[in-house]
Amino acid sequence: MAKVNKNSKIGVFLCHCGDNIADKVNIEKLKKDLSKNKELIVKDHLFLCSESGQNLILNTLENENIDRLVIASCSPKHHWNIFKSCIQQKLNPFMWEMANIREHCSWVHSDKEKATKKAMALVNGAIAKVKHHKPIEKKEISINRDVLVIGAGIAGMHTALELANKDFHVYLVEKSPAIGGNMTKLGRTFPTDDCSMCTESPIMNEVSSHPNIEMITLSEVVDFSGRPGEYIATIKTNPRYVDPNKCTGCGLCTEKCPVSISSDYELGLKNTKAIHIPFDSCVPEIAFIEPDACLKLTKNKCGLCEKVCPADAINYDDKTQTKKVKIGAVVVATGFKQMNLSNTEYNFEHPDVINGLQLERMITPAGPTKGKILCPSNGKEPETVTFIQCAGSRDQRHNEYCSNICCMYSAKNAKITRAKIPDADINMCYIDIRAPGRRYEEYYRLLRKNNIKMIMGKPSEIMEDANGKLHFDVFDKSTNKLLQINSDLIVLATALEPSDGTKKMTELLNLPYGLDNFISPLHVKIAPVDTTVEGIYVAGTAEAPKSIQDCITDASSVASRIATLLKSDTSVIDLTTAEINLDKCTECGKCIEACNYSAITKNYEIVDMACRGCGKCVSICPEGAIQIRQLTNDQLRSQIDGILSIEPESIIAYVSETCGYNAADIAGVSRLNYPSDVKIVKVPCVGRLGVNDLLYPFEKGAKRVMVVACPEGLCHYIDGTETAEKAVEEAKKILDKKGISGEKLRFVPIVSPDGPKFQKICQEEAEKLRGEEK
Amino acid sequence: MSEGIVDLFNMSKPEKKKYKDLEKELSIIGIESPNICYQCSKCTSGCEAMKLLELEPHSIMASAKDGFIEEIMQSDEIWDCVGCYKCIERCPQKMSPVDLMYIIKNWCVSSGKQLPGDYQRLLQNILSTGYTQNPLDVHDKKNNNWNRKTLGLPDIKTPKDQQKFTQIVSELAMEGLK
Numbered sequence: 011m012a013k014v015n016k017n018s019k020i021g022v023f024l025c026h027c028g029d030n031i032a033d034k035v036n037i038e039k040l041k042k043d044l045s046k047n048k049e050l051i052v053k054d055h056l057f058l059c060s061e062s063g064q065n066l067i068l069n070t071l072e073n074e075n076i077d078r079l080v081i082a083s084c085s086p087k088h089h090w091n092i093f094k095s096c097i098q099q100k101l102n103p104f105m106w107e108m109a110n111i112r113e114h115c116s117w118v119h120s121d122k123e124k125a126t127k128k129a130m131a132l133v134n135g136a137i138a139k140v141k142h143h144k145p146i147e148k149k150e151i152s153i154n155r156d157v158l159v160i161g162a163g164i165a166g167m168h169t170a171l172e173l174a175n176k177d178f179h180v181y182l183v184e185k186s187p188a189i190g191g192n193m194t195k196l197g198r199t200f201p202t203d204d205c206s207m208c209t210e211s212p213i214m215n216e217v218s219s220h221p222n223i224e225m226i227t228l229s230e231v232v233d234f235s236g237r238p239g240e241y242i243a244t245i246k247t248n249p250r251y252v253d254p255n256k257c258t259g260c261g262l263c264t265e266k267c268p269v270s271i272s273s274d275y276e277l278g279l280k281n282t283k284a285i286h287i288p289f290d291s292c293v294p295e296i297a298f299i300e301p302d303a304c305l306k307l308t309k310n311k312c313g314l315c316e317k318v319c320p321a322d323a324i325n326y327d328d329k330t331q332t333k334k335v336k337i338g339a340v341v342v343a344t345g346f347k348q349m350n351l352s353n354t355e356y357n358f359e360h361p362d363v364i365n366g367l368q369l370e371r372m373i374t375p376a377g378p379t380k381g382k383i384l385c386p387s388n389g390k391e392p393e394t395v396t397f398i399q400c401a402g403s404r405d406q407r408h409n410e411y412c413s414n415i416c417c418m419y420s421a422k423n424a425k426i427t428r429a430k431i432p433d434a435d436i437n438m439c440y441i442d443i444r445a446p447g448r449r450y451e452e453y454y455r456l457l458r459k460n461n462i463k464m465i466m467g468k469p470s471e472i473m474e475d476a477n478g479k480l481h482f483d484v485f486d487k488s489t490n491k492l493l494q495i496n497s498d499l500i501v502l503a504t505a506l507e508p509s510d511g512t513k514k515m516t517e518l519l520n521l522p523y524g525l526d527n528f529i530s531p532l533h534v535k536i537a538p539v540d541t542t543v544e545g546i547y548v549a550g551t552a553e554a555p556k557s558i559q560d561c562i563t564d565a566s567s568v569a570s571r572i573a574t575l576l577k578s579d580t581s582v583i584d585l586t587t588a589e590i591n592l593d594k595c596t597e598c599g600k601c602i603e604a605c606n607y608s609a610i611t612k613n614y615e616i617v618d619m620a621c622r623g624c625g626k627c628v629s630i631c632p633e634g635a636i637q638i639r640q641l642t643n644d645q646l647r648s649q650i651d652g653i654l655s656i657e658p659e660s661i662i663a664y665v666s667e668t669c670g671y672n673a674a675d676i677a678g679v680s681r682l683n684y685p686s687d688v689k690i691v692k693v694p695c696v697g698r699l700g701v702n703d704l705l706y707p708f709e710k711g712a713k714r715v716m717v718v719a720c721p722e723g724l725c726h727y728i729d730g731t732e733t734a735e736k737a738v739e740e741a742k743k744i745l746d747k748k749g750i751s752g753e754k755l756r757f758v759p760i761v762s763p764d765g766p767k768f769q770k771i772c773q774e775e776a777e778k779l780r781g782e783e784k
Numbered sequence: 785m786s787e788g789i790v791d792l793f794n795m796s797k798p799e800k801k802k803y804k805d806l807e808k809e810l811s812i813i814g815i816e817s818p819n820i821c822y823q824c825s826k827c828t829s830g831c832e833a834m835k836l837l838e839l840e841p842h843s844i845m846a847s848a849k850d851g852f853i854e855e856i857m858q859s860d861e862i863w864d865c866v867g868c869y870k871c872i873e874r875c876p877q878k879m880s881p882v883d884l885m886y887i888i889k890n891w892c893v894s895s896g897k898q899l900p901g902d903y904q905r906l907l908q909n910i911l912s913t914g915y916t917q918n919p920l921d922v923h924d925k926k927n928n929n930w931n932r933k934t935l936g937l938p939d940i941k942t943p944k945d946q947q948k949f950t951q952i953v954s955e956l957a958m959e960g961l962k
Contacts, residue, residue, distance in 0.1 A: 458820045488849075
């Protein structure tokens with residue numbers, strides 16, 4: 011129990027709000043009754059939020075021995091900040107409490123006597139609660155202003171550049187021997203049809219020469235620890251076997267190397283050598299050795315490259331290196347991969363069934379076919395080319411989601427195919443075409459001008475005849491015809507899936523991911539590049555399939571978020587966070603598991619910068635060892651005691667601070683009357699409520715209890731709603747056992763604007779209460 | 785090498801040349817290639833002939849796009865079009881199913897194809913009265929009823945000398961074919 015200084019008193023300020031409150035709440039009576047308590051100093055004002063109202067508060071604080079106060083007025087959604095900035099001139103800004111006697115009382119009750127009594131209960135609850143308030147201090151946290159960007163595709167590179175140009179030091183880690191990612195493989199890009207490398211090369215060169223960017227290729231992040239503002243990452247660099255400072259990129263080694271291997275970069279469309287430069291004009295443009303293929307490294311034979319290298323750059327003794335870097339923030343930009351459609355009805359095993367990215371390689375002048383579209387099986391130019399959309403996307407058997415960019419890149423590829431083979435028959439089998447974006451629909455119209463047969467329907471399977479020629483049947487919904495199509499080359503718009511690196515980082519950095527395995531952002535709408543872990547952001551296709559333009563937008567957005575987080579060497583935060591009493595803690599690990607924000611360390615320390623103060627850990631802890639400073643058990647229970655001591659036979663409505671509280675406010679603003687039995691008790695998130703919190707009001711005489719939550723999926727703290735729902739189910743069983751009946755505890759999901767629903771549930775509960783009384 | 789597309793219902797194949805001709809004739813009257821049609825089926829939604837006779841202009845467009853033009857010529861469907869021009873007026877892609885069907889109808893006539901009975905009766909009406917049918921009442925989208933009288937139009941005139949009228953109209957029609 012917090013000790014209240016016996017000499018100091020509690021200030022209680024009652025607002026008339028003109029007649030908004032005073033019309034239904036007898037302020038005089040309230041003041042008179044409260045004034046009987048010698049602990050309190052009670053004042054009232056016509057408009058407490060006005061300058062003279064604030065002066066009344068300030069003068070009282072100045073002249074009286076008050077160390078905490080209660081303001082009974084409107085909803086904190088309105089004037090919390092006004093009163094806070096007033097109070098903090100004299101006191102710690104958290105040493106007060108607000109009782110909402112307008113939206114939750116005078117505006118929803120017509121009987122003055124009942125409204126006045128309820129107001130008394132609410133104010134008394136706030137007084138009881140504020141007695142347990144302790145000053146919430148600020149904490150200064152040191153910030154490392156370096157940034158780690160994982161993945162040097164277009165999203166990662168652009169993020170690194172944006173940050174480097176803002177004078178942040180950036181470690182840019184790339185798994186491959188060269189930067190640039192998937193975009194380097196593209197022939198042309200929609201909707202401008204410009205050459206991909208022409209747009210990307212300048213960015214790659216800028217990245218490699220930027221003084222603030224430390225580009226680390228052939229590397230992965232293998233270990234990760236720390237807290238927001240001060241993370242430590244271990245970077246493992248695989249050997250290149252070529253000295254980057256000596257290699258001039260002449261290519262003589264590749265020419266002489268006797269080992270031919272299938273080129274990963276060319277997606278199996280071309281062979282390369284065991285020592286090679288990844289691709290034309292790559293960055294850095296230096297050779298590297300595939301250790302598994304090299305004769306010298308596997309069998310200690312050959313050694314030709316070493317002999318021919320004019321720069322003496324080959325180093326067979328190159329070793330794996332690790333280094334630790336300290337950073338303040340991390341960007342995950344680990345990208346996507348193409349889904350593997352082998353062993354499906356798409357007959358992807360057939361050499362002439364290729365995916366969009368493989369066609370991109372063919373389109374590229376520097377690619378495996380020198381810019382010609384050819385059937386891989388025989389090297390001949392196809393007479394018929396068919397594009398098949400949604401291959402593995404929008405498919406409950408594979409990936410439920412739409413891969414976002416396939417309509418547009420297939421449109422582009424079909425157009426380019428038309429330009430490269432003017433006489434070809436070109437078909438496109440599709441479900442519908444999705445072209446929402448600047449200049450996209452116009453682009454789709456351009457496609458149709460290119461004499462492409464658009465077939466509204468997807469083939470069931472791709473077959474081959476005795477000669478290995480491809481054909482398939484497709485039902486065209488436009489003509490109601492079953493068509494047989496013989497096609498020399500089939501290009502699948504293959505689903506985009508998270509890359510292996512994306513999956514690894516999800517695990518290593520403890521990031522949440524969706525059913526689709528892509529990294530889930532903190533909020534899909536209003537925090538699209540943040541993750542649940544403070545200081546870790548996601549950019550580009552690690553989050554979802556998206557276009558180059560969207561990757562760039564993400565990158566700029568992430569850079570801006572990081573610039574805010576790392577704006578100075580220190581950061582000051584309010585400790586409205588959790589704290590652990592290690593004497594009570596049994597180290598059961600439940601809180602660590604429950605926390606969605608990685609805010610509790612293995613050593614049971616709270617990471618104040620990561621904690622969002624939702625209180626889920628409080629409800630999970632079996633020992634009561636963890637508390638959130640802004641709503642301790644003592645505070646919550648005293649508030650309920652305070653309310654019930656005035657009106658014992660009440661209905662306690664626990665409401666979530668966002669949806670539930672707002673809905674109650676809207677009911678007030680809309681003057682939707684409901685019985686005064688209902689007393690609202692605010693919690694930051696219903697996930698804060700443990701089984702004991704749900705049972706407590708019953709122990710103290712409350713007749714019914716409601717938990718009014720944000721709906722599932724709309725919880726502002728990810729899964730507080732589900733947590734509370736489980737607690738409610740458990741509490742119901744206990745109530746049943748005690749003979750109280752679990753039916754008296756009700757869980758209600760509600761959306762913010764649904765004042766009418768709030769009114770309805772209050773009326774229903776009150777009706778049940780009357781039924782019980784009879 | 786490949787045989788392209790086959791309609792498995794009747795084993796017919798697209799006629800690429802005829803489709804090119806169609807594109808060409810449409811371009812003369814300023815209509816772009818039917819390829820541009822994206823099959824929203826708005827034309828069919830509003831088609832007057834659809835309600836009575838199940839004409840599906842979007843489907844005709846799609847068959848034409850795929851090059852199945854002989855099939856369109858063989859079916860009686862296109863003769864159901866009453867030529868109200870609603871399809872071209874409402875088409876979001878500025879296509880014209882009605883003009884496409886007129887072009888194909890002209891091809892039918894040139895090739896000496898027997899016209900459907902109903903259509904011949906229609907022609908007979910023109911020969912005898914100058915009209916396809918007697919004018920009907922119509923409704924606008926606010927369900928107001930309109931006829932020639934409420935629109936302030938004069939009564940329909942009928943030929944005074946039936947025989948002479950038919951002769952002149954026949955001569956005019958033949959003129960057009962010369």
